[in-house]
Amino acid sequence: MKPNSSGKKVAVLISGRGSNLASLMDAADGSYKIILVISNVAGVAGLDRARDAGIATAVIPHAGKSREAFDGEIDNLLRAANADLVVLAGFMRILSDGFVRGWEGKLINIHPSLLPAYKGTRVHERVIEAREALSGASVHFVVPELDAGPVIAQASVPVHPADTPQMLADRILAVEHKLYPEALKLLAQDKVKLQNGLTVFS
Ligand code: GAR
Secondary structure, three states: OOOOOOOEEEEEEEOOOOHHHHHHHHHOOOOEEEEEEEEOOOOOHHHHHHHHOOOEEEEOOOOOOOHHHHHHHHHHHHHHOOOOEEEEOOOOOOOOHHHHHHOOOOEEEEEOOOOOOOOOOOHHHHHHHOOOOEEEEEEEEOOOOOOOOOEEEEEEEEOOOOOOHHHHHHHHHHHHHHHHHHHHHHHHOOOEEEEOOEEEEO
């Protein structure tokens, strides 16, 4: 076992099945260690994956709370855990400007499109409707504007004429599982940073 002190301490925020979380757990190599998984939804598969691996978990429901109050609870847990980096992996809540600014340069997300194209929701439906030839996945620094942060890494996949949204989502998910650990390792090794609103590699 690697000592607890090895690498950057990573907290992962999820809302669902957590397949990206699983790929990040499998790829942890000493440059980072997942120390906490927080979900806004109870009973999701991603929480089971984390618990099975002995990772601390927490559920923070969002219902009935202001965005700031919800984000404040998450922030308290992240600070208490001494998280260095925060990774959104299928986390389906918009974070407040204050939270995002507090974690600037240390907060990343994966989105299933070739950003800046197709921000937001119903991505695969819209890509298919527009008869795009290519789609893909993007890992980006999170900034207050939704899905608008500087991109760290992207991977593309073909869109086939007979694709359903689910077929396209599955094809993209397979590349997400390689892309996200690669991008997180770059950040954990200080090989990429957010500087003056731009992604800078060193
Ligand atoms: C992934 O495809 C991820 O890109 C997407 O949700 C899925 C989560 O799957 N995220 C977004 O759409 C964020 N806007 P997972 O729970 O199996 O990792």
